[in-house]
Amino acid sequence: MPVRTLTLTIALLAATPSAGSELGFVYVRANVGGASGGHAALVADERIFHMQAGADGLVRLTRDRWSHFRYLYADLQNRPLEVAYVELEPAARERVLAEFTRLYVEQDGAFAHRDEAREDVAWLEAFRDARELPPLRGAGLLSADERGDPRAAELAARFAPLLAESKREAAAALAAGSALRMREYREALALDHALRALEGGYGLASEALVTLPPELDPPLDAAARAGLEARAAELERTLAELVGSRRPDRGAGILLTHARYLAVKRSLDQGRLVLLDPFDGARRIEVDVLEMSPRAHALAVAHAAQVERQVRALVLEPTRVDEPSYTVLEEAGGMLERVASARDIGALYDLGRRRLPARGRTLAARAPAGDLAAALVEAQLRRDDAQRALDQRFAYDLFDRNCITELVRLVDEAFDSAEEARQAMGGRIEPGETFGFVPFVFFDGVRTRLRVARVERVPSFRERELARVEREEPGAWTRARESITLSSTTYEPLLRDSAFLLFTDDVFWRRPLYGAANLAFASAYTVYGLGAAPFDRGARLRAGLLGAFWSLPELAFANVRKGSYEFVSAEAVPGPDR
Amino acid sequence: MPVYTPRALLFATLAVTSTTFGCSVISGLVTSVSDSISGTGNAIVGSSESLSDAVGATSGGVKPSYANDLREYTVSFVRSGAEPSTFSTGATRIAADHGITNWETNGDTASAIGKGLEDAHRTPAQAQAFCSSVGLSSDLSQKVVARSD
Numbered sequence: 112m113p114v115r116t117l118t119l120t121i122a123l124l125a126a127t128p129s130a131g132s133e134l135g136f137v138y139v140r141a142n143v144g145g146a147s148g149g150h151a152a153l154v155a156d157e158r159i160f161h162m163q164a165g166a167d168g169l170v171r172l173t174r175d176r177w178s179h180f181r182y183l184y185a186d187l188q189n190r191p192l193e194v195a196y197v198e199l200e201p202a203a204r205e206r207v208l209a210e211f212t213r214l215y216v217e218q219d220g221a222f223a224h225r226d227e228a229r230e231d232v233a234w235l236e237a238f239r240d241a242r243e244l245p246p247l248r249g250a251g252l253l254s255a256d257e258r259g260d261p262r263a264a265e266l267a268a269r270f271a272p273l274l275a276e277s278k279r280e281a282a283a284a285l286a287a288g289s290a291l292r293m294r295e296y297r298e299a300l301a302l303d304h305a306l307r308a309l310e311g312g313y314g315l316a317s318e319a320l321v322t323l324p325p326e327l328d329p330p331l332d333a334a335a336r337a338g339l340e341a342r343a344a345e346l347e348r349t350l351a352e353l354v355g356s357r358r359p360d361r362g363a364g365i366l367l368t369h370a371r372y373l374a375v376k377r378s379l380d381q382g383r384l385v386l387l388d389p390f391d392g393a394r395r396i397e398v399d400v401l402e403m404s405p406r407a408h409a410l411a412v413a414h415a416a417q418v419e420r421q422v423r424a425l426v427l428e429p430t431r432v433d434e435p436s437y438t439v440l441e442e443a444g445g446m447l448e449r450v451a452s453a454r455d456i457g458a459l460y461d462l463g464r465r466r467l468p469a470r471g472r473t474l475a476a477r478a479p480a481g482d483l484a485a486a487l488v489e490a491q492l493r494r495d496d497a498q499r500a501l502d503q504r505f506a507y508d509l510f511d512r513n514c515i516t517e518l519v520r521l522v523d524e525a526f527d528s529a530e531e532a533r534q535a536m537g538g539r540i541e542p543g544e545t546f547g548f549v550p551f552v553f554f555d556g557v558r559t560r561l562r563v564a565r566v567e568r569v570p571s572f573r574e575r576e577l578a579r580v581e582r583e584e585p586g587a588w589t590r591a592r593e594s595i596t597l598s599s600t601t602y603e604p605l606l607r608d609s610a611f612l613l614f615t616d617d618v619f620w621r622r623p624l625y626g627a628a629n630l631a632f633a634s635a636y637t638v639y640g641l642g643a644a645p646f647d648r649g650a651r652l653r654a655g656l657l658g659a660f661w662s663l664p665e666l667a668f669a670n671v672r673k674g675s676y677e678f679v680s681a682e683a684v685p686g687p688d689r
Numbered sequence: 690m691p692v693y694t695p696r697a698l699l700f701a702t703l704a705v706t707s708t709t710f711g712c713s714v715i716s717g718l719v720t721s722v723s724d725s726i727s728g729t730g731n732a733i734v735g736s737s738e739s740l741s742d743a744v745g746a747t748s749g750g751v752k753p754s755y756a757n758d759l760r761e762y763t764v765s766f767v768r769s770g771a772e773p774s775t776f777s778t779g780a781t782r783i784a785a786d787h788g789i790t791n792w793e794t795n796g797d798t799a800s801a802i803g804k805g806l807e808d809a810h811r812t813p814a815q816a817q818a819f820c821s822s823v824g825l826s827s828d829l830s831q832k833v834v835a836r837s838d
């Protein structure tokens with residue numbers, strides 16, 4: 112795309128996606144790395160739905176914020192996005208969105224069912240082998256060794272008279288525990304432990320807390336203190352409700368609420384924020400940080416600190432102390448700690464997923480009643496059946512079950528018939544069409560066959576940076592300098608992008624020539640990588656080989672490789688929600 | 690679709706020669722996903738506007754996704770004929786994915802379950818029976834039945 116027109120498209124970014132009765136079909140252009148053939152998604156208001164294949168080989172529906180998706184793909188991954196907005200009746204739009212929600216909930220349940228069976232197997236094997244039991248979720252938030260906490264003692268004094276019925280219930284559930292019903296057994300253990308912790312005045316386990324660097328941990332001001340006072344009162348109410356509830360799985364909730372109450376009270380006592388670590392014991396995204404440079408790390412730390420400050424200000428208002436918001440505050444603290452201390456920027460991209468702190472701990476427990484060996488066999492069968500069911504329904508296949516095919520299928524299944532789909536969307540993209548699994552073929556189909564009101568383009572980060580640089584320093588020299596990876600001021604070469612010399616995404620007729628230059632450069636780099644292999648575990652050799660591979664499509668006028676970025680400050684990105 | 694054939698064939702050629710062509714989780718940053726990514730999404734970048742959205746999302750902001758999820762879960766649960774005692778486990782999981790510990794007293798819960806029962810074409814009497822069978826408290830059951838009426 113010519114650079115001059117970029118300024119116009121940047122202005123288009125100001126438009127909020129999919130206002131009114133529209134659905135946006137998003138096409139993410141190709142680039143080196145995962146989803147290198149391109150990607151697709153559905154956007155409605157601020158919500159985006161897309162299918163991703165995980166390391167387990169299963170395709171899973173992911174929900175995200177549009178701003179976050181755009182940040183990951185258009186900025187960090189440096190891929191231009193195109194969004195075709197299809198007009199449809201509000202009822203039809205809701206049907207499509209409900210279909211995506213239905214699949215999301217269904218998948219979540221299916222994965223949880225498999226995970227529960229896996230957990231059952233792990234517990235039964237531990238009982239069989241007389242080994243240490245797996246950690247019990249939430250049991251590591253509090254510690255009997257910290258009984259000296261006066262706030263815990265106060266809480267114990269207030270709650271002890273309320274626990275009698277729950278204690279009887281927990282004791283009965285434990286006594287009736289069966290090896291064939293391990294989930295119920297774990298719930299009974301958690302409830303029993305939670306009540307002991309409450310009655311016994313257990314304090315916060317120090318390992319369960321976020322430790323912020325002192326320079327990034329300012330004292331609480333009056334507004335924050337008022338917000339925390341309100342949160343403490345709300346937590347105590349929630350604790351009483353949970354204790355009085357008859358839900359058998361409330362043990363983990365009691366442990367968390369108890370621990371949060373103590374953390375808030377300690378914050379007030381110490382005048383500094385004390386938070387539970389939501390990443391410890393929680394399921395999370397693994398991130399490759401091998402290539403992160405000190406400069407990018409410093410930028411990430413500064414960004415994380417700014418985010419944490421903003422979240423504090425937003426959450427710690429007496430009028431906004433709802434639990435999900437407080438969870439975001441815990442995430443912001445955990446994120447800052449990780450980014451600052453461990454160079455783990457993955458936490459940065461996890462913020463806002465609202466995970467609850469759940470640090471586990473191994474408890475000593477007697478085996479439940481029943482034939483452990485038989486129960487183990489039954490649990491193993493259940494686990495294998497659950498995994499098989501997941502594989503059958505969601506196993507990734509490049510041609511038959513990828514992000515495109517599943518998006519098409521889901522939209523189509525929202526309607527009762529092909530004709531209804533046609534009427535609702537102005538046309539139909541049929542599941543299973545020839546080449547229908549190819550992202551650009553799919554998007555061409557959306558544009559030409561559906562009732563598209565408009566198409567918007569979101570430039571990649573480099574495109575925007577290039578436009579800025581050319582505005583500031585117009586001229587052929589600037590264009591030439593920026594087209595070369597080694598001299599560009601808007602890009603720093605990364606091994607993961609593969610070795611290449613010239614950008615080919617913003618040229619067309621010169622692309623084969625540039626591709627030949629890239630091929631020659633990558634070949635030479637491969638020789639260099641061969642020599643460096645004993646010292647870098649073959650990282651440069653791999654970059655050289657991949658560089659040669661991704662030069663081949665360029666010889667045929669096709670571009671895949673665009674470069675990517677380690678870190679992009681959100682403030683560098685224009686748009687209404689940045 | 691002949692117009693696509695050359696480019697599509699190029700795509701297919703690259704696809705079979707490269708293991709990274711599929712819609713895997715984006716590379717470079719995220720190289721793998723744990724077996725059970727929590728998955729509610731809604732992650733935020735960190736600008737004040739998106740933070741504000743994320744923080745305020747439950748108070749009538751961007752989307753009532755907890756309620757939508759619980760509603761769809763209720764529909765699926767009713768239609769699946771699953772063991773009643775497992776309803777609470779699923780509701781707890783959905784609530785946790787939205788940062789909610791005690792879903793029984795959350796203001797959106799009764800309405801979401803009630804609408805789900807309505808979507809599943811349950812009469813008020815059947816809704817009442819459902820609430821009893823899955824072990825909802827009497828207070829929550831009353832609210833659910835009122836919403837599903």
